[in-house]
Amino acid sequence: MNPIHVMKYRRWLSTRHAPIAVTLLVAGCATPASIPPGASxxxxxxxxxAPREVYHLPDGTTRWLYPTQPAGEYTWAAxxxxxxxxxxxxxxxxTEEFGRAKIGQWTTQDVxxxxxxxxxxxxFPLMRRHVWSYRFLQDGVWYxxxxFYFDPDGVLRLTQAGPDPEEDQN
Structure with a gap:
């Protein structure tokens, strides 16, 4: 596990989220990427x-998601x-995966x-936009x-990255 993440989880562990943090630390030390294609x-x-979220994709595959949110910056998709x-x-x-989101084509369901x-x-009522936000580690360094900004019909209209306001970015 990356030393930056260990420090962050230690800080988070000392808060009221300790039981969840321990689970995430253990799960975070597992190496999902080492499970090869073709495994069952x-x-x-x-x-x-068990996955925390399951989605059926248009191509017939099923996506199992293993998020570390709300405090973590990773979501593993199997x-x-x-x-x-x-x-x-x-x-x-x-950043690469976020770049796959197609403005004007993707909907809330796609995201x-x-x-x-x-x-x-x-x-945001003046913009008439719903906004969904995800924590991530930009360039492997920045919290x-x-x-994702959606119009009233649920169509993606804008994406925007910025600093995580809950992290000290000195």
Missing amino acids: QNDVQARLG DIDAHGQVVSIKQVLT LAHFGRPVETAY SMMH
């Missing part, structure tokens, strides 16, 4: 536990094919299935938030 969904579940075999396992809260439930939501 039972292998994934034995190693990572894509499982119709035969129960791993297609891929990857960390989806990254939900790709990144999971947001850590925060807001509504950041990615914001």
Whole structure:
């Protein structure tokens, strides 16, 4: 586990979230990316536990999500094919993955299935936009938030990255 994350989890552990933090630390030390394509969904579940979120994707695969939100910056996605075999396992809260979101095409359901439930939501009445926010570690260094802005029909209209207001970014 990255030393920056250990320090962050120690700080978080000392708060009222201690029981959750211990679980996340243990889960964070597991290496989901080392589960190879072709492994069974039972292998994934034995190693990572039951997924916290499950989504059925248009291509017939099922996405199992293992988020570390609300305090963590990682969400591991295990894509499982119709035969129960791993297609891929990857960390989806990254600049590269956020860049896959298509303005004017993706909807709230697309963002939900790709990144999971947001850590925060807001509504800006003057803009008439719902905003979903996700914590992530930008460039592997900066504690950041990615914001997705949706119009009243739930269509993605803007993405914006900025600093995580809960972190000291000296």
